[in-house]
Amino acid sequence: MTEKKKITVNLRIWRQGQKEKSGQFVNYSIGNISPDSSFLEMLDLLNEDLIKKGELPIEFDSDCREGICGTCGLVIDGVAHSKQKAIATCQLHMRRYKDGDTITVEPFRARAFPLVKDLVADKSRLDKIIAKGGYVSANVGSAVDANALPIPKEKADLSMDAAACIGCGACVAACPNASASLFVSAKVSQYALLPQGKPEAFRRALDMVAQMDSEGFGNCSNHGECEAVCPKEISISNIARMRREFIKAVLHGQPKVAAAGAG
Amino acid sequence: MKLDAKIPGGALETKWQSYKSGIKLVNPSNKRKYNLLIVGTGLAGASAAASLGELGYNIKIFCIQDTPRRAHSIAAQGGINAAKNYMNDGDSIWRLYHDTIKGGDFRAREANTYRLAELSTNIIDQCVAQGVPFARDYGGLLANRSFGGAQVSRTFYARGQTGQQLLLGAYGSMMRQVNAGTVQSFPRREMLDLVVIDGRARGIICRNLISGEIESYSGDAVLLCTGGYAPVYYLSTNAVNCNAGAIWRCYKRGALFANPCFTQIHPTCIPQEGEHQSKLTLMSESLRNDGRVWVPKKAGDTRRADQIPEDERDYFLERKYPSFGNLVPRDIASRNAKEVCDEGRGVGSTKKAVYLDFRDSIKRLGKQVIADRYGNLFDMYQNLTGENPYEVPMRIYPAPHYTMGGLWVDYNLMSTIPGLHVLGEANFSDHGANRLGASALMQGLADGYFIIPYTIGAYLVGSPLPKVNTDHAAFKEARDGVQKQIDRLLSIKGSKTVRELHMQLGEIMIEKVGMSRSAAGLKETLQEIPKLREEFWRNANVPGSGSDLNKNLEMAARLADFLELGELIARDALQREESCGGHFREEHQTEEGEALRDDEKFTFVAAWEYQVPDKPPVMHKEELVFDRVKPSQRSYK
Numbered sequence: 001m002t003e004k005k006k007i008t009v010n011l012r013i014w015r016q017g018q019k020e021k022s023g024q025f026v027n028y029s030i031g032n033i034s035p036d037s038s039f040l041e042m043l044d045l046l047n048e049d050l051i052k053k054g055e056l057p058i059e060f061d062s063d064c065r066e067g068i069c070g071t072c073g074l075v076i077d078g079v080a081h082s083k084q085k086a087i088a089t090c091q092l093h094m095r096r097y098k099d100g101d102t103i104t105v106e107p108f109r110a111r112a113f114p115l116v117k118d119l120v121a122d123k124s125r126l127d128k129i130i131a132k133g134g135y136v137s138a139n140v141g142s143a144v145d146a147n148a149l150p151i152p153k154e155k156a157d158l159s160m161d162a163a164a165c166i167g168c169g170a171c172v173a174a175c176p177n178a179s180a181s182l183f184v185s186a187k188v189s190q191y192a193l194l195p196q197g198k199p200e201a202f203r204r205a206l207d208m209v210a211q212m213d214s215e216g217f218g219n220c221s222n223h224g225e226c227e228a229v230c231p232k233e234i235s236i237s238n239i240a241r242m243r244r245e246f247i248k249a250v251l252h253g254q255p256k257v258a259a260a261g262a263g
Numbered sequence: 264m265k266l267d268a269k270i271p272g273g274a275l276e277t278k279w280q281s282y283k284s285g286i287k288l289v290n291p292s293n294k295r296k297y298n299l300l301i302v303g304t305g306l307a308g309a310s311a312a313a314s315l316g317e318l319g320y321n322i323k324i325f326c327i328q329d330t331p332r333r334a335h336s337i338a339a340q341g342g343i344n345a346a347k348n349y350m351n352d353g354d355s356i357w358r359l360y361h362d363t364i365k366g367g368d369f370r371a372r373e374a375n376t377y378r379l380a381e382l383s384t385n386i387i388d389q390c391v392a393q394g395v396p397f398a399r400d401y402g403g404l405l406a407n408r409s410f411g412g413a414q415v416s417r418t419f420y421a422r423g424q425t426g427q428q429l430l431l432g433a434y435g436s437m438m439r440q441v442n443a444g445t446v447q448s449f450p451r452r453e454m455l456d457l458v459v460i461d462g463r464a465r466g467i468i469c470r471n472l473i474s475g476e477i478e479s480y481s482g483d484a485v486l487l488c489t490g491g492y493a494p495v496y497y498l499s500t501n502a503v504n505c506n507a508g509a510i511w512r513c514y515k516r517g518a519l520f521a522n523p524c525f526t527q528i529h530p531t532c533i534p535q536e537g538e539h540q541s542k543l544t545l546m547s548e549s550l551r552n553d554g555r556v557w558v559p560k561k562a563g564d565t566r567r568a569d570q571i572p573e574d575e576r577d578y579f580l581e582r583k584y585p586s587f588g589n590l591v592p593r594d595i596a597s598r599n600a601k602e603v604c605d606e607g608r609g610v611g612s613t614k615k616a617v618y619l620d621f622r623d624s625i626k627r628l629g630k631q632v633i634a635d636r637y638g639n640l641f642d643m644y645q646n647l648t649g650e651n652p653y654e655v656p657m658r659i660y661p662a663p664h665y666t667m668g669g670l671w672v673d674y675n676l677m678s679t680i681p682g683l684h685v686l687g688e689a690n691f692s693d694h695g696a697n698r699l700g701a702s703a704l705m706q707g708l709a710d711g712y713f714i715i716p717y718t719i720g721a722y723l724v725g726s727p728l729p730k731v732n733t734d735h736a737a738f739k740e741a742r743d744g745v746q747k748q749i750d751r752l753l754s755i756k757g758s759k760t761v762r763e764l765h766m767q768l769g770e771i772m773i774e775k776v777g778m779s780r781s782a783a784g785l786k787e788t789l790q791e792i793p794k795l796r797e798e799f800w801r802n803a804n805v806p807g808s809g810s811d812l813n814k815n816l817e818m819a820a821r822l823a824d825f826l827e828l829g830e831l832i833a834r835d836a837l838q839r840e841e842s843c844g845g846h847f848r849e850e851h852q853t854e855e856g857e858a859l860r861d862d863e864k865f866t867f868v869a870a871w872e873y874q875v876p877d878k879p880p881v882m883h884k885e886e887l888v889f890d891r892v893k894p895s896q897r898s899y900k
Contacts, residue, residue: 004612017811018473018812019811034537034539035649036536036537036539036649037536037537037539038541041539041540041541042539044539044541044762045539047815048762048763050806051760051804051806052758052760052804054806055806056806057806057807057815059812059813059814062503063328063333063335063503063504064335064337064502064503065503065541065542065544066338066544068337068424068427069328069333069335069337069338069502070332070333071328071329071333087646091646093646093647093649095649116473116812117811117812120812122329123329123330124329124450127330127331127332127441127448127450130332130434130435130438131438131439131441131442132442134435134438135394135432135436136392136393136394136435137439138389138393138394138436139317140310140313140314140317140389140436140712140713140716141389143388143389143392144388144392145388146390146391146405147347147349147404147405149391150402150404151399151403152403153399153401153403156397156398156399156403157396159394159396160396160398160421160428163396163428163431164422164424164427166427167330167332167333190394191394194396196391196392196393196394
């Protein structure tokens with residue numbers, strides 16, 4: 001097997017100290033990059049160079065590096081998770097680039113994702129939305145037999161399509177309104193489609209949407225950018241389903257008392 | 264030290280039920296007075312936090328990620344076992360227990376393994392009730408598949424994302440408790456020490472990974488749910504932040520570390536491509552159902568795969584194991600791949616890979632059938648390697664991905680430090696020397712949902728737990744120790760990066776303490792690791808400061824722990840003069856190259872006790888007793 005040709009790329013990377021109010025792009029160049037390496041591995045190597053030169057490495061988040069944990073997230077040449085479809089940042093490979101390319105790298109930016117440092121944004125407000133209803137209130141020990149309640153395969157599959165969301169926040173970063181609607185609707189849909197989720201469906205839709213608003217995420221105005229960047233290709237039709245759930249809940253009136261055991 | 268596993272009496276099948284019925288309870292109104300600290304929010308930690316929160320305990324959870332939903336359980340692909348027998352194919356709790364204890368090569372604790380099999384059915388019920396979207400058939404009932412060579416179909420799955428769905432189910436239940444006020448979440452915190460007061464675990468010291476602050480938390484018990492230690496090999500299928508810090512620092516506070524040499528190296532991973540690589544990616548082992556494993560007969564053959572004629576190919580698994588062929592168990596497949604590569608017959612640019620070839624299956628079944636079966640895996644492979652596996656054979660190589668060893672726990676999941684409980688992959692008890700596919704998820708959730716809620720109560724009511732706060736001298740001592748280590752790491756300013764040193768450790772570990780181990784190699788390792796450790800503390804370059812986000816500092820502290828743990832793994836592998844499961848000692852094999860156990864001498868758990876620095880640890884034994892199975896030799900010829 002022949003040795004693959006190594007490439008050199010130029011990078012414009014957002015640098016911002018943790019205590020700084022604003023940052024700036026800094027230019028870097030890195031050579032000897034294998035086309036087989038991932039984009040994040042290229043950044044690892046750049047950091048190795050920086051450390052050797054006595055400079056501070058570039059902070060960026062990543063964990064599983066196989067597109068399932070949702071930790072990573074960079075805006076690459078203006079697109080969340082890069083222009084390649086249906087991948088998380090960690091799944092981007094350097095064979096997509098040519099020798100001499102210039103690549104611009106920024107953090108996810110949104111009012112609800114305050115910047116921590118360099119390319120690291122704080123996405124923890126998504127947790128606060130989940131806490132308001134991203135679950136079925138089934139205490140441990142109370143479950144009936146798993147097969148007691150058949151669920152049509154089509155429904156189960158649709159529910160799984162929505163449940164595939166990895167919570168990476170790319171939908172927020174891509175949305176002109178910085179809305180978390182795709183994220184919230186994926187969770188609302190997963191449970192709206194299953195009988196287990198029905199008892200709390202109204203409250204879930206109302207509470208999660210309200211929390212999204214109060215965390216500083218914007219509203220959905222059907223741009224569709226979220227769906228375009230979603231690494232799991234979560235469909236925007238989930239947002240339509242969330243709206244139906246929301247409207248149904250409003251028409252039925254908000255429950256005055258929370259169900260027993262729920263917060 | 265006498266190790267008491269506290270296994271209840273009575274018949275194996277009724278131990279847990281009768282023990283549970285007799286266990287002491289905490290008065291409901293007293294539960295909120297107990298503060299429990301849970302470290303790690305994977306399946307074990309999240310399920311424990313959810314169930315204990317529901318019971319009314321006051322819980323604090325800690326994780327290194329930006330949100331608890333990202334713990335590495337999320338990456339598990341295959342599925343979760345449960346002895347439901349929905350397929351009517353003869354499955355039972357007994358059979359799942361028997362498969363697990365045999366798969367572990369008779370080095371697991373029988374009572375724990377039986378309890379695990381027993382609880383497996385409750386787990387599926389609970390997860391379905393939570394709205395986990397498991398795969399279903401057209402009748403609307405749950406689908407099952409056979410996995411990892413099991414003779415029954417007992418594996419439940421949610422596409423290739425079972426771990427993700429189970430974790431998000433547990434995480435959701437936990438977040439419900441956050442909303443209810445019973446659970447408080449502390450993300451981006453790394454536990455760096457355990458605080459022991461009057462012989463009991465009473466608190467933890469964490470570094471706030473954003474602010475750099477050293478924080479103290481006190482409680483009535485500590486639950487470690489921090490996963491395994493596969494990144495001791497540097498390259499593994501684990502997430503890049505997985506680490507052994509919490510369990511290692513508890514070991515240094517007196518918790519015994521059991522069977523550290525029981526590590527699992529998975530045969531079907533995408534091979535390393537070069538020095539740039541930061542992790543390895545697992546490919547489901549189901550691929551071996553239709554792929555044929557081969558290498559060229561001739562060493563140093565650089566021809567492309569399609570230019571190597573049939574009679575110059577060596578289908579080595581089919582040749583050596585005619586009846587099991589490509590489906591031999593993980594440990595055998597891994598060792599044989601290493602062997603042919605060591606002979607210079609490996610393929611690809613690094614020569615550390617073997618082919619997994621679908622040519623014949625595509626010819627026999629058609630491309631569409633193969634695409635239906637493995638399409639998503641083929642796509643994943645192509646995205647990673649840039650090669651189309653429908654046209655050129657896949658290249659695979661074994662990679663570390665799970666560790667069966669961990670902190671020693673008794674039947675109550677409590678370590679040798681009273682109050683310190685250890686759940687999930689972080690403990691050692693259920694999988695023996697080899698874990699079967701689809702068992703890790705099962706164990707994490709059994710520990711968290713169904714075992715700890717009972718056993719922790721008994722500990723709390725049965726123990727004197729005077730109020731302590733973080734002003735206590737023991738907290739100050741631990742905080743000072745943590746701060747001192749951080750200052751020391753930042754002051755070295757040597758010439759090697761943390762990554763370079765970690766890669767060096769990984770090379771030693773995979774070469775000599777990996778798939779195949781010899782006394783000579785292990786003795787060399789016991790010389791080399793201390794030298795590398797010395798170099799680390801003299802010559803590492805940890806940039807930046809301790810007062811803000813500094814991932815290199817985090818990695819350095821984790822490497823410091825791995826540099827000690829690696830040595831313990833080698834020491835344990837050296838004392839275990841037998842081969843069992845993932846632990847293969849070259850000196851101990853049958854004529855056919857099978858693992859050769861020595862039941863007479865080694866039917867025990869090796870539990871290591873830390874001594875002061877530079878003094879070798881002391882090994883204690885927990886003898887394993889098998890009441891209901893008779894250990895037998897595995898054969899796959």
